[in-house]
Amino acid sequence: MTHAPAFRTTHFINGQWSPESDNTFDDCNPLTGEVIASIAAGGRAEGDAAVAAAHAAFPAWAAMTPGERQSLFLKAADITERRHDDAVHLMAVEAGTARAFASFQVRLSANLMRQAASWGYLPYGDLLKSDTPGRMAMVARKPLGVVAGFTPWNGAFYLGWRTFVLPMAFGNTVVIKPSEEAPLSAGLLHAEILEEAGFPAGSFNVVTHAPRQAEPIADAFFESRAVRSINFTGSDKTARILGARAGQTLKRMVLELGGFNPMIILADADLDEAAKAVNFGAFFHQGQICMNTRKVYVAREIHDAFLDRLAARTNSLKAGDPLEAGVVIGPLINDRAVAQTKERLAEALSKGARLVTGGSCDGRVFQPTILANVPQDVLATQGCDETFGPLLVVEAFDDPEQALADAQDTPYGLSAAIMTGNAARGLDMAQRFDTGIVHVNGATMAGEASLPNGGVKDSGWGRSGHYAVEDFTEIRLTTVTSKPGHYPF
Numbered sequence: 230m231t232h233a234p235a236f237r238t239t240h241f242i243n244g245q246w247s248p249e250s251d252n253t254f255d256d257c258n259p260l261t262g263e264v265i266a267s268i269a270a271g272g273r274a275e276g277d278a279a280v281a282a283a284h285a286a287f288p289a290w291a292a293m294t295p296g297e298r299q300s301l302f303l304k305a306a307d308i309t310e311r312r313h314d315d316a317v318h319l320m321a322v323e324a325g326t327a328r329a330f331a332s333f334q335v336r337l338s339a340n341l342m343r344q345a346a347s348w349g350y351l352p353y354g355d356l357l358k359s360d361t362p363g364r365m366a367m368v369a370r371k372p373l374g375v376v377a378g379f380t381p382w383n384g385a386f387y388l389g390w391r392t393f394v395l396p397m398a399f400g401n402t403v404v405i406k407p408s409e410e411a412p413l414s415a416g417l418l419h420a421e422i423l424e425e426a427g428f429p430a431g432s433f434n435v436v437t438h439a440p441r442q443a444e445p446i447a448d449a450f451f452e453s454r455a456v457r458s459i460n461f462t463g464s465d466k467t468a469r470i471l472g473a474r475a476g477q478t479l480k481r482m483v484l485e486l487g488g489f490n491p492m493i494i495l496a497d498a499d500l501d502e503a504a505k506a507v508n509f510g511a512f513f514h515q516g517q518i519c520m521n522t523r524k525v526y527v528a529r530e531i532h533d534a535f536l537d538r539l540a541a542r543t544n545s546l547k548a549g550d551p552l553e554a555g556v557v558i559g560p561l562i563n564d565r566a567v568a569q570t571k572e573r574l575a576e577a578l579s580k581g582a583r584l585v586t587g588g589s590c591d592g593r594v595f596q597p598t599i600l601a602n603v604p605q606d607v608l609a610t611q612g613c614d615e616t617f618g619p620l621l622v623v624e625a626f627d628d629p630e631q632a633l634a635d636a637q638d639t640p641y642g643l644s645a646a647i648m649t650g651n652a653a654r655g656l657d658m659a660q661r662f663d664t665g666i667v668h669v670n671g672a673t674m675a676g677e678a679s680l681p682n683g684g685v686k687d688s689g690w691g692r693s694g695h696y697a698v699e700d701f702t703e704i705r706l707t708t709v710t711s712k713p714g715h716y717p718f
């Protein structure tokens with residue numbers, strides 16, 4: 230690797246880095262193919278050991294005072310900021326992340342930890358009236374136990390933190406299995422930071438595995454009674470496999486999945502603002518974010534003018550090596566992603582779609598691509614399967630109500646957006662979107678640590694921010710009765 234420092238590459242279990250072994254796999258730079266690290270290839274034994282460590286650490290972690298946990302999260306936030314340059318470099322060489330997005334992830338991560346540091350002080354229950362004379366009923370939230378997390382490679386660093394911090398802030402201990410595409414920036418760097426901050430041994434654990442060898446570790450998670458919830462961020466395809474296992478083993482799940490994320494641009498919208506929002510929303514991280522805009526519905530009378538402005542912006546995006554200054558479009562993560570984007574583009578063009586801009590690919594660097602006049606039988610426009618790359622479809626509409634109906638004709642329900650000069654009208658349409666997130670006059674793609682991210686329908690369930698208390702705690706009813714009891718017999 231071109232950059233000091235060397236990152237830790239072995240499992241982190243019960244406060245210890247496991248010894249180096251020959252059982253490793255190559256972690257490669259998606260742009261150059263260069264091997265950046267040899268990562269431990271774990272399996273069932275490591276998964277079991279990590280779950281056992283988290284289980285043993287749970288009672289003490291759950292019993293810590295809010296102030297004790299708060300000081301640990303605040304330390305971790307400071308260390309994360311101190312390691313900004315390491316993290317940004319790592320995300321570039323491991324996940325093809327351009328500097329602006331990587332730097333944003335570091336700031337967002339520190340912000341998340343500072344917010345989560347106070348969640349231990351949130352009210353954690355209710356007093357309820359009882360129909361039994363002299364009875365007081367208390368409902369109190371308590372942590373679940375061990376939460377097992379699957380982290381993705383795309384927003385690797387921030388989504389890694391989201392997977393650790395939300396359950397831990399509410400008193401759970403965690404075991405993380407990072408994506409094999411980014412094991413360092415989606416889990417192991419986090420372990421370095423939490424270790425330095427002084428989090429207790431076993432409260433967080435990370436186990437890594439070779440490509441397509443996730444199942445043995447997943448088995449360890451699903452088959453352990455200590456694991457009370459699976460916190461999964463990834464594709465709906467994998468979620469269906471894991472969901473079937475959760476059905477068999479009766480595990481709770483949080484699912485943060487993909488989206489199709491339409492944008493509707495009404496005739497009264499500010500065209501420059503709309504072009505800015507679409508250019509960012511569609512091509513941020515080269516279209517590899519769950520909330521990227523995949524399809525834009527634009528009022529016919531402004532369609533051509535909007536497309537001209539959008540294409541001008543998109544043409545100015547610099548693509549290439551994410552370490553190079555000014556580059557905002559890095560490589561796609563792997564050859565499968567390149568092939569999927571190429572196939573979807575080729576299908577659209579072969580059926581008569583018009584290429585507005587882009588379309589070429591150099592190695593894994595795919596130029597941001599805009600298609601217009603796309604026939605309805607083309608996969609890229611149908612919304613039944615997200616295209617995880619920089620491919621945007623723009624379609625003209627005559628009737629805004631029909632556009633709203635068409636935009637929702639998708640199994641996904643993550644994010645949506647409406648651009649309009651009339652905020653009240655935008656709000657009215659927004660209320661009728663069946664998505665977890667909807668923005669009026671903003672891109673579909675947005676991230677703030679305090680706001681609840683999450684989807685409906687095939688985009689999953691569960692929410693981030695402090696709303697995650699619903700996902701990572703359960704309630705217990707306790708009653709105290711101060712008068713003699715009256716029983717039916």
Ligand code: NAD
Pocket residue numbers: 379380381382383384388406407408409443444447462463464465466467468470471484485486487488518519520615617643682683684
């Ligand atoms: P993926 O589903 O391929 O992999 C996710 C995780 O599941 C990885 O850790 C992987 O190792 C593991 N996995 C894969 N197959 C498995 C199996 N058979 N058994 C056990 N584990 C298995 O997804 P990805 O390519 O890493 O991430 C991209 C996807 O994630 C996209 O669909 C994107 O929209 C979604 N995503 C959603 C959010 C959100 O917050 N809603 C955020 C980021 C990414």
